[in-house]
Amino acid sequence: MQFALPPRRNLDAPLHGRSSRLSLQRRKQLKAAAILGFALLVIYFLLSQLFYSSTGTPAAPAGTPSLVIVTVLDRARWSRDYIQRITKNRDDYAKRHGYTNFFANLTDYEPTLDNAPRSWSVVPAVRHAMASHPHSKYFFYLDAHALIMNPSKSLESHLLQRSHLDSLMLKDVPVVPPDSIIKTFSHLQPQDVDLILTADNEDLSSGCFVIRQGDFAQTFLDIWFDPLYRGYNFAKAEVHALDHIVQWHPTILARLALVPQRTINAYSKDSSGAGVDGNYKDGDLVIRLFGCDTDTKRSCEKEMEPYYRLWSKTIEK
Template sequence: MQFALPPRRNLNAPPYIRSSRLSLQRRKQLKAVAILGFALLTVFFLLSQFFYTSTGTAAVSAGTPSLVIVTVLDRVRWSDTYIQKIIKNREDYAKRHGYTNFFANLSDYESSLDNAPKSWGVVPAVRHAMASHPHATHFFYLDVHALFMNPSKSLDSHLLGKSRLDSLMLKDVPVVPPDSIIKTFSHLKPQDVDLIMTTDSEDLSSGSFIIKQGDYAQFLLDIWFDPLYRKYNFAKAEAHALDHIVQWHPTILARLALVPQRIINAYSKDSSSAGVDGNYKDGDLVIRFFGCDTDTKRSCEKEMDPYYRLWSKNSKTE
């Protein structure tokens, strides 16, 4: 019985000639792809360094404001004359220092307040401002019942500069006066600050504060506006909610700086609850008519009028 034999191999022929040629060609292709990929990654890296700052935030074009002043306007309750005075005062200040204003309408947020006091509008207004100005660094919320009285002082030199802020920060003091056992951090550095506030004689002031754009701000605003707090019926609504949050959330407290009241929150002489040396004096940046909208014996418009006339006179001479 015979068996078919396989074809005889030429032992002198190089094995896999075709496969070898294909492998060489593929290696060349892969090498070219690798070089191209590396080149693209290099270009992307260089562009990312050009368009992004060292902090990881997108670089912005010249002229983009670094600070936004946030004001909530209740156009139903207050006269147009009163509101236009507030707008004129803040637009003048912003224009002098390269800032911009965000005038929010309270009516835009009332549906989200779930019947909570209207003063809660501060939280969605600040969030709205941040969404509208994603490249701004800081946001200064200032209650509508307040005026800039010293237009020559920029917030950058008056408060936000590192050396200036370091000199103003109140360390190891009660977060909520007069005797809270929770105190501000004694080792906090200016570069680690994301929230700047003042207190009066009773509470943290939710009517005048500066917050830095970023994850911390989103975290704080999310917690602050939680339905649990809005529906808790705090005696002073969002102010007492903030007192609670800052005292019992170390993550929030860890990046909070308290500064003297008159730096950004000087109270008028008719306002109660001013802290030690918290009443307005000539030369202060801001005067705030705290409580003028809740005290039936007071009138916000009448209280503001003489200060508005003084500001108008002084602003024309500068």
């Protein structure tokens, strides 16, 4: 009985010739796919940087102001001339540096205050401004009883540039003067700052400050406006609430820079309580008529008159 023999193999042919050719082709395909994938990742990254900010929020549309000046006006009580002077002063400054203004009406926030002092309106006003300008980076709250006296100084060059802010930050000093046991962080870096405050000789100031848009700002403003604080009957309302929050919430203190008072909050000669070297001098950015609205012996409009005339001459040059 005979059995069929298998076909004779060509012993001279390579054992894996066909498979080797297929492997080489496969490697080429994988290499091409890897290059294409890497190119797509690069394109995606570049587009994400173009359309999104570093915080993961949509980048600002063209023409968005980098900074918003927030001022609360009591149109029901103040004269039209007084309000016009305040708005003209802010508008001139904003126009010079590409900022914008948010003029809030105090009466709009009274229903949210729950019978707390009207000075609490600073908090919902800043929140309102942030909601109205979601793509702006900084918000400069400026008390209405204050004037910008040196319009040539931008907030960036005067305060916000990292190198300049680093030189201004008061580190390892009592947060609330004169002798708070809680001190500002000595290792804080300018890029980590979300809130810039000043202090007079007794308290932190709620009348002039800068805050950066973001999660920190929302959290901080929510804490500050908590009904517990509004109803606690602090002697100085939102000011003492601010003192308390900054001292006993390290997460807030960790994002706060304290700067010399005259940087953005110089007091007029008629204002008591200025800190060391806290009274206005020629060339300062801001003069604030602190207390003019609570002292019955003073008049905000009369006190502003000479400073407004001086400012008017400055912008005419």
